[in-house]
Amino acid sequence: MYGILDRYVGKNIVLSVILVSVCLTLFAGLINLIDALRYIGRGDIDFGFVLIYVCYRLPIVFVQFFPVSILIGGVIGLGMMARNSEIIILQSIGLSKLNIGISCVKSLIPVIMVVIAVSEMAVPKLDKHAEDEYYRRASASTGVSVTSSGAWIKEGNMFIGICAMINRKTIAGVAKYEYEGTKLKSFSRAATGNYIDNQWVMNDVVEQVINEDGVTYNKYKTQVWPLSVNLERIEILNEISDKLSVVQLHDYINYIEQNGVDSSRYRLSFYNKLLSPIIMLVMLLLALSTIFGPLRSMNMGTRILSGIALGFGYYVLNQIVAPFSIVYGVPPILGATFATVVFLGLAIYLLKRKS
Template sequence: MNILRFYIGKTILASSIMTLVVLAVIRVLFSLIDESSDFGKGSYQFIDGISYALLLAPKYIYEFFPMAILIGSIAGLGILASRSELTVMRAAGKTTGQIVGAALSYGMILIAVAILLGEYVAPKTTQMAEDIRNRAIYGDRLLKSTQGLWVKDGQNMVHISEVIGASKLKDVSIYQFNEQQQLKQLTQAASAELTDSGWTLINGQQSVISSQQIVQSLFDAKQWPTSINLDHLSVLKLEPETLNIRSLYEYRNYLHNNGLDTQAYDLAFWRKIIQPISIAVMIVLAASFIFGPMRSVSMGARVLVGVLTGMMYFFAIRTFGPVSLVFGLPAFFGALLPPLLFAFAAWYMLKKAG
């Protein structure tokens, strides 16, 4: 059985890796095309776009993992079926469950690779990609550090500690200089919020500096005329998809403790937790297709069904989560429902196939 397990696993691994490479290459090319509209902004050129797209490849591979494993497993098991090797295995006394178990045992290797990508590789390379892009486009106007973001805003220098959500900033300091580059005013606010009328500073202090004195005043809310926009702030914003499980958990708790919306980070957290389950479900689903309705069809038809089913799963993952949040359902439910539905379909087809 060990030799048989190795043979089945090797076939599925080879097909799955090939599928992952193809999907990643296609996605990288589309990413490069998307970036072409920004070529020429600042010093952002074609070579920077290539670096940006390639560094995003681990993120794309991680996102495509379940879909690629489904297509690769259908192709791999389909190769064995087309050579009648699966029939010979069953004639030799191997049950469908044993064959599926052999496929799953080597699927654990793929699951381990997915975890490494999602937890260690993709977050780092994605951050590197964003740094390259932002440095080329904005140059000296933006400087990101471990303490936050510095933005040049006309004669002002603005420091922002953190971007929370799409329209809230934490700990904003505005340094206003005169034409001699001397500090003439310092405004500090606990937060800033984007409204229909622009940015509003909340709970702050303003210090007007002259050669004779410093005049300080407090304010509860104050309009902030600025050229800073959401594109600038995206440099600092922590996108849920770019964080690993530990960072998602810690940041989610931080938002919760400050009374802020945590839904997007809850959903991303549970998606990452459930990703290994999704990969296992895709392997079982592939086996259910091969032993069930696709037992005697051509390889082309198998791959086509794999691609279509994989796309269905890919879009289901991205649809069920947000929809569940709209209806007030737990993020865990939105992340778990797609693999549960596909697992049920796999179980039904395997049971029907006997």
């Protein structure tokens, strides 16, 4: 139940968080617009399309920046209240640090639910529409069709399906259909493929050749496939996990696992999406620590810089630990939760510590 004080505290926090979110989104959108200008000239892509393309992607940028916005917006909102002695007044009438924190959480939970709903329902559709339109316009130069289950490439009389991209030079779950007119001539499946010396070398290939006498099976340890598609044309597979909702990502993981492909990197993204509400609450605790912890005697500018530093520190730690968890075979759930647990412990420590 929301009381008068809950609404007052919540209003300051929510307004600050939304304002910071909008500013960060617009700033990132401007950077994305400048970066997307390099696509002009690919197929039918012009400046007008680039502008629309970036606008379609603004919601996903908003969602990505929202946890940091909670941290910085919380620092600003609570900092303004502390500077005006409103925090002291609230404590003098009987509200504890816990009560103020609960008021902040209760006010932000509806906003967090809306952001998650946008992330799960609106963002994938908008992003898919933007990407579909981009690839339709750029198809003359890329020759790649991207779906939620991977990518398809047409090479002469062959169709190549790529399930996933393990790293920048390794693809997995590759299938090749070779036709003669409208008749299927052969079907090949490779466990992985490596881009070596400007050509694709496939590993553990199983080939089925269809002829009048039946089907002939051949196996190859390695086989070079004459594909003209280069790394730049399929690099979008690296970002497929960011474009899917939790449900779609779960289905995609099941799909690639059924095809014998390692799903660790996609499970990492799946767990990150599941943990996003907890991450947002941890960011709020960090913001509270700047008011009630050892930073409460510092000025507003220092607090904001501290909030930005904490947010940047979380991002860096998460970006370092996550790839290491994949490289060294650590369960993806540990890689996804490590940074969150560390900063949760830091927030609790700062809240308990006195200046």
